[in-house]
Amino acid sequence: MNKILLIIQREYLSRVKKKSFIVMTFLVPLLFIGMYATIGYMFYKKDDLSETQKVVVIDDSQQFISKFKNTPSLSFTYSNEPFNTLKRTFQNSGDDYLLHIPDTPKRPQLISVKKPGIGVISEIENQINEISRTQELLEAGIDTSILNAKKSKLNIETKQLTEEGNEEDASSWLAYGIGFVGAFLIYMSLFIYGVQVMRGVIEEKTNRIIEVIISSVKPFQLMLGKIIGVGMVGLTQFLLWIILCLTIAGAAGTYFASELHINKQNKEQVIAKGITSDSPANEGAAIVTALNSIPVAYTLGTFLFYFLFGFLLYSSIFAAVGSAVDSETETQQFMLPITMPLIFTFIISINFVINNPESSLSFWLSIIPFTSPIAMMIRVPFGVPAWELVLSMSLLIAGFLLITWIAARIYRVGVLMYGKKASYKELIKWFRYKE
Amino acid sequence: MLHNKTKYMLSVQNIVKQYENHRALDNVSLEIKKGSIFGLLGPNGAGKTSLIRIINQITAPDEGQILFNGEKLNPDHINRIGYLPEERGLYKKMEIGEQVIYLSRLKGLTRSEAIKRAKYWFEKLEIQDWWRKKVEDLSKGMQQKVQFIATVIHQPELIILDEPFSGFDPVNADIIKNEILELNAKGATIIFSTHRMESVEELCDSIALINKSKKILDGKVKDIRNSYRNNTYRIGFLSNDRTLQPTSLFHIVKTTYGEDSNELTIQLNENIKLNQALSYLMEYAEVNSLNEVIPTIHEIFIEKVKAIH
Numbered sequence: 001m002n003k004i005l006l007i008i009q010r011e012y013l014s015r016v017k018k019k020s021f022i023v024m025t026f027l028v029p030l031l032f033i034g035m036y037a038t039i040g041y042m043f044y045k046k047d048d049l050s051e052t053q054k055v056v057v058i059d060d061s062q063q064f065i066s067k068f069k070n071t072p073s074l075s076f077t078y079s080n081e082p083f084n085t086l087k088r089t090f091q092n093s094g095d096d097y098l099l100h101i102p103d104t105p106k107r108p109q110l111i112s113v114k115k116p117g118i119g120v121i122s123e124i125e126n127q128i129n130e131i132s133r134t135q136e137l138l139e140a141g142i143d144t145s146i147l148n149a150k151k152s153k154l155n156i157e158t159k160q161l162t163e164e165g166n167e168e169d170a171s172s173w174l175a176y177g178i179g180f181v182g183a184f185l186i187y188m189s190l191f192i193y194g195v196q197v198m199r200g201v202i203e204e205k206t207n208r209i210i211e212v213i214i215s216s217v218k219p220f221q222l223m224l225g226k227i228i229g230v231g232m233v234g235l236t237q238f239l240l241w242i243i244l245c246l247t248i249a250g251a252a253g254t255y256f257a258s259e260l261h262i263n264k265q266n267k268e269q270v271i272a273k274g275i276t277s278d279s280p281a282n283e284g285a286a287i288v289t290a291l292n293s294i295p296v297a298y299t300l301g302t303f304l305f306y307f308l309f310g311f312l313l314y315s316s317i318f319a320a321v322g323s324a325v326d327s328e329t330e331t332q333q334f335m336l337p338i339t340m341p342l343i344f345t346f347i348i349s350i351n352f353v354i355n356n357p358e359s360s361l362s363f364w365l366s367i368i369p370f371t372s373p374i375a376m377m378i379r380v381p382f383g384v385p386a387w388e389l390v391l392s393m394s395l396l397i398a399g400f401l402l403i404t405w406i407a408a409r410i411y412r413v414g415v416l417m418y419g420k421k422a423s424y425k426e427l428i429k430w431f432r433y434k435e
Numbered sequence: 436m437l438h439n440k441t442k443y444m445l446s447v448q449n450i451v452k453q454y455e456n457h458r459a460l461d462n463v464s465l466e467i468k469k470g471s472i473f474g475l476l477g478p479n480g481a482g483k484t485s486l487i488r489i490i491n492q493i494t495a496p497d498e499g500q501i502l503f504n505g506e507k508l509n510p511d512h513i514n515r516i517g518y519l520p521e522e523r524g525l526y527k528k529m530e531i532g533e534q535v536i537y538l539s540r541l542k543g544l545t546r547s548e549a550i551k552r553a554k555y556w557f558e559k560l561e562i563q564d565w566w567r568k569k570v571e572d573l574s575k576g577m578q579q580k581v582q583f584i585a586t587v588i589h590q591p592e593l594i595i596l597d598e599p600f601s602g603f604d605p606v607n608a609d610i611i612k613n614e615i616l617e618l619n620a621k622g623a624t625i626i627f628s629t630h631r632m633e634s635v636e637e638l639c640d641s642i643a644l645i646n647k648s649k650k651i652l653d654g655k656v657k658d659i660r661n662s663y664r665n666n667t668y669r670i671g672f673l674s675n676d677r678t679l680q681p682t683s684l685f686h687i688v689k690t691t692y693g694e695d696s697n698e699l700t701i702q703l704n705e706n707i708k709l710n711q712a713l714s715y716l717m718e719y720a721e722v723n724s725l726n727e728v729i730p731t732i733h734e735i736f737i738e739k740v741k742a743i744h
Contacts (some may be wrong), residue, residue, distance in 0.1 A: 006540055042497065208524030210583065215491040215518040217540035416493070418522065429455055434497065 003217045004225045011200065011229025016236060025237055029244045053096040053120065058083045067131045073153045074123060099124065121198045148267025175381035180356055182303045182377040185238070190373070191309055193234040194338070196319040198331065200226050201322030201415070219412035220353045224404075227315045234311065235304075259316060302380045306392060313400040314338065320407035323414030324422035324430075345371040349378045357382040368391050369399025406431060436588050441505035444469045444624040445490065450499035454487050460496070467641070469504075469590065472619055474656075475628040476732065477645035483628045484521060484646070487595055487614035491518050504592070514543040517591035523582050523629075525570045531581050532557070532566035535588065542589040549588070556584040560610070567577060576607040582610055588613055594618065596624045600634055610639070622713040622737065632733045648719060651739050651742055663730045663738070665705040671696045671724035679718040679719055686714045718737060 015021055057078050059065050069077035079086060083100045090098050091113060097120070098111040108128060110116060163200045186258055203222075204210045308322070322332040345365060353362040357379045365375035376384070413430035414422070438567060452460040467473045473485050488494045490515060501508040503515070525534055532553060539549040557563040558674045560580045570578060579602065587594060594615070600608045616638070619625050627635040631672065636642075636656065643653035646737040667688060673696060679687070684707050689700040697720075704711055716722060730738070 001477065003541055006537070010537055014526075038666075204524075205529060208520075208522045210528055211520035211522050212494070212518070212524075212582075213541065214493055215516075215520065215540070227573060416488075433454075434495070 003097065004221050004228075007217065007222055007225025008229040008232070013122065014235075015233045019026055020239070021233070025240045029241050029248065030052055030053065033245065033248055055097040055099055055124070056086070056090075056093075056095045057099045057101070057102045058086060061065040063135050064128070064131055066298065068127050071123065077220075086261070093336050093363060097124075101128070108201050110377045119170070120231040120396050175320060176354060177356075178299060179378040180350060182306075182380070183301070183374045186303070186307050186310055186373050186377055187342060189234050189238075189307060190314045190342060193230050193337075196259060197227055198318040198322035199328065201326065202328055202331075202413075203321050205323065205325075205415055205418075207329065214412075214415065218380070219415060220408045223316070223319050223408055223411050227312060228317060230315065233309050234307070238307075299380060301387070303377060306373040306396070308378050309396045309400050311392075313373075313396070313403050314342070316400075316404040316407035318374065320410040320414065320427075323411040324417075324427060330422075332404050342374070343369045345374045349375050353378045357384075363388065367395060369396045369403075375414055409433070442511055443502070444471075444504060445626075446502035446505075447486070447490075448500050448502070450486065450489060450496045450501070452482075452489065452494070453497050458648050460489075462498075462499070463645065463648075465643050465650065465651045465653060467624060469624055470619070470622055471640040472625045472627065472638055474498075474632075474639035474642035475514055475626055476630070476635075476736070477646065478630050481645045482648045483645055484597060484628075487518070487520075487597055487628055488585075489517060490595065491687065510732045514534075514589060515592045517542075517586045517589065517594040519582060519586040519594075519596045519599060521601070525568050525578060525581060525585075525664075528640045530567050530569055531562075531573065534570070535581060535585050539588045543590075544589055552588050553584065556588060560584065560614075562713075575602070579603055579607055579611070583614065587614075587623075593624045593626070595628070596730040597628045598631075599627060599629070601629075601631075605675070609714065632736060633731065638734050642732060644739065645733075646736075646740055652735070654681055660729045663735045664727070665730070666703055666707075667728040668709065668712075669702075669724075669728050670699045670701065670713075670721035670722055671720050672699065672716070673697075679716075682715060684715055696723065 002198065002284075003105070012278045039150075053076050054072060055068075055074055055076050056065065057068060057076055058081070059078065060083070065078055072075060077095075083098075086093075086098060090111060096112060096114070097116065100109040102108070110124065126217065141222045204213065204222075217225075317338050321331055321338070324334065327333050348365060353365060353375050356362055362375065362379060366379050366388070373396070376389070376392050381388075410427050411432050412426075422428070443466050445465070447463060447467075450460050450463045451458070454678065463482070463486060465475075474562075475486070477483055477486040489496050490508070491728045492508065493508065503509075506512075515685050525531070529537070535553045535556075536549040539553065541545060544552070555561070557566060558632075562577055562580055563575060565577060570581075573581070586596070596615070599611065599615075603611060613648070615625060627639060629635055639654050642654065642659070644651050683704060685701040685703045687699060688702050690699075691698045701712060703709065713722065713725070
């Protein structure tokens with residue numbers, strides 16, 4: 001036991017002392033924050049960033065005159081000139097879009113010099129539909145007072161929906177983010193630290209120090225010590241990242257907070273398109289409620305659990321692979337079965353599980369030990385029944401024990417094999433060797 | 436330190452090690468006396484390393500058992516053995532002082548004890564200035580010294596050296612050889628394992644020859660060589676002008692003519708004394724040297740292997 005501690009200590013210190021570790025520790029949060037700051041800036045300021053584009057409306061039907069609403073990105077003007085005349089001079093007019101609504105408003109046309117963005121098209125489409133629906137209602141004989149009454153009734157319902165939707169929206173947006181970040185971190189770290197374990201094993205083999213070591217300790221102790229040591233390096237790095245990010249975020253937060261808050265509301269208003277939430281305070285409260293609805297300790301706990309056991313499981317496979325080869329270039333044939341489930345799970349997780357956390361595929365992915373560290377991490381912020389979590393965690397522990405046992409049997413033979421090209425058949429043979 | 440009554444440091448009893456397609460050790464038994472220098476000899480692939488790995492508890496035998504100082508081999512013995520494997524190396528990026536301390540702590544030394552002894556050995560082998568250097572900055576000879584220190588720093592009762600002098604330059608080989616003899620004089624039992632039999636023959640008290648997984652010969656070097664004496668002598672003589680007549684006393688194995696002296700290797704026929712042959716020869720030439728040709732272990736080995744096939 002004492003010897004395992006020694007090995008853990010060496011594996012840990014030799015990595016933490018490296019320059020690359022220190023560089024990574026400071027660089028990654030800066031990169032992330034830089035990235036998110038840029039994205040966030042563009043997201044919140046996109047209306048300011050993009051110039052307001054001018055749309056000239058030629059409305060032959062006369063139904064839409066003065067009914068388009070200006071948005072921060074689109075401003076509407078109306079023209080009575082014939083479409084064909086205007087079309088000819090449009091290029092030099094300085095306007096961005098020319099919207100032609102024919103007499104029967106079946107096929108409105110949008111003319112532009114540049115290719116219009118999807119946002120622009122859908123914005124205009126929505127407005128046209130809304131206006132024409134109101135028009136149709138009026139034409140159907142529903143008089144204004146009834147319509148207004150109806151509208152106010154509708155409004156109440158919408159308001160409820162919005163309120164609930166807002167809260168839902170906010171909390172699912174948060175769950176989305178937390179799930180994604182958690183799964184992404186686990187996915188990345190399984191690779192980064194798993195490969196570090198593998199490199200460590202290969203290094204000991206190519207340095208020929210392995211036999212010196214295993215004449216003092218059991219191969220299993222060395223393997224476990226290395227895995228735990230590297231795992232602790234990973235945890236240290238996470239911890240430093242979290243501290244650094246919180247510090248920077250805290251500093252940045254106080255600076256940007258107010259501005260961000262206002263922008264957020266603006267954005268919500270744009271999305272809600274006219275259905276304005278009556279009190280901004282409510283919305284802020286909703287976000288706070290959402291934040292509170294995500295239990296930090298619970299989420300962090302499950303994250304640590306899935307990182308740790310996912311790492312233990314995968315890195316023992318990485319260790320077995322490292323033991324089977326003489327150099328890193330030979331690892332390729334064994335890498336695919338490790339990387340495939342990881343990449344597969346990650347892609348399915350961020351595209352499917354995150355949108356359907358309750359589906360049966362999501363359930364199975366979050367139960368199977370090889371896929372659960374990533375898939376479950378996506379699901380956790382959305383709320384997972386306790387029994388599923390217990391089952392998933394138990395299976396992951398069981399899977400880790402089984403895989404480590406298998407890996408250790410391959411490892412103990414592999415580390416002493418030089419110049420033998422390992423195949424899967426060979427690995428099975430090693431596994432069967434008696435001690 | 437426990438002093439057991441047994442006179443054997445190591446008793447290897449009927450060891451069998453079977454790998455999938457070949458038997459690495461086939462019923463091998465050996466006894467190694469305390470304080471002796473033992474040679475485990477045989478060509479590559481004979482099973483030497485398999486046996487050494489079993490002694491070091493890296494692998495376990497399928498059959499048979501090993502007694503260490505009279506006790507059945509168990510994990511407590513690991514710290515009492517020093518092992519220099521044939522495949523040996525060091526962590527490239529680790530300072531050698533730290534490295535030696537790490538390796539000796541894995542053998543059960545405390546940190547302070549490890550530092551003390553490492554300093555002693557670094558000074559003894561004159562590499563103390565290199566304490567904080569990394570392996571990649573060291574010459575091959577210095578790396579070997581570091582490896583040797585790591586092997587013996589925990590004062591093992593049994594030191595196992597697998598191909599100890601391969602890769603050593605002659606100067607370093609000599610330094611290490613003397614250190615080994617010194618440790619042996621202080622009571623450590625030494626096992627040399629090598630396929631280069633001539634390199635350790637003169638150092639070993641006893642040897643065992645292993646070929647194709649089987650022990651084919653063991654015993655004291657002197658006894659073995661004596662038992663393989665076959666009345667062969669090498670006689671140096673000055674020029675002769677007469678041709679040697681065939682005789683019933685001996686037959687000539689080899690004749691070499693040199694510039695100053697010539698050499699004749701003869702094997703006496705049965706029941707013939709050396710003196711008889713000598714007096715016969717002296718009639719022909721002026722004898723100026725006489726040596727008995729005792730076969731080397733290598734020659735005995737070749738002969739044994741041939742005899743088996």
